[in-house]
Amino acid sequence: MREHGVSQLPVAVGELPLALAEVLGSVDELALMDLAFGDPGVLDRPVGDVMGARLPTVGIGQSVAMVVELLDPAPAVLVIAGGRPCAVVGRSDVLRFLSDGTGLSDGTGLAGGAADDTGGA
Numbered sequence: 001m002r003e004h005g006v007s008q009l010p011v012a013v014g015e016l017p018l019a020l021a022e023v024l025g026s027v028d029e030l031a032l033m034d035l036a037f038g039d040p041g042v043l044d045r046p047v048g049d050v051m052g053a054r055l056p057t058v059g060i061g062q063s064v065a066m067v068v069e070l071l072d073p074a075p076a077v078l079v080i081a082g083g084r085p086c087a088v089v090g091r092s093d094v095l096r097f098l099s100d101g102t103g104l105s106d107g108t109g110l111a112g113g114a115a116d117d118t119g120g121a
Contacts, residue, residue: 001029008076008088011051017084025051028075054078060086068094 001009007029014022031052035042042050056070060081070077071091079087 001027006088008055008090010055010078010085010088011047012085020057020080020083020085023054023078023085024048025053026055026076026078027051030075055088058089064094064097 001007009027010023011025011027012018012023025048027047027050032042032050035050055076055078056074057078057080058067058070060079067077067089071089071094076088076090078085079089
């Protein structure tokens with residue numbers, strides 16, 4: 001995760017490209033650190049043993065406002081296009097999108113800009 005600069009990842013079974021049904025859960029950097037603090041051996045366990053719940057999903061054409069709402073209880077949102085996961089959006093992605101001057105009031109979706117990485121939570 002550190003090598004690729006992401007703090008959340010979906011956990012899935014199957015070969016790429018994945019269908020949404022193949023996404024089983026997620027791993028979150030902060031949750032993993034918390035687990036590892038209590039049990040350093042957790043980093044040697046299979047991901048399926050330490051994964052958390054599935055990330056909430058949003059369609060690629062839905063508004064940034066909806067992503068912001070979904071990020072309130074979750075560390076990231078899984079973006080879906082054509083029934084397949086295509087990106088993970090975290091809070092830092094939304095902040096970067098907003099700082100670009102586009103804001104939420106124009107109804108712009110996430111297709112294209114902010115959905116390329118998860119950033120930090």
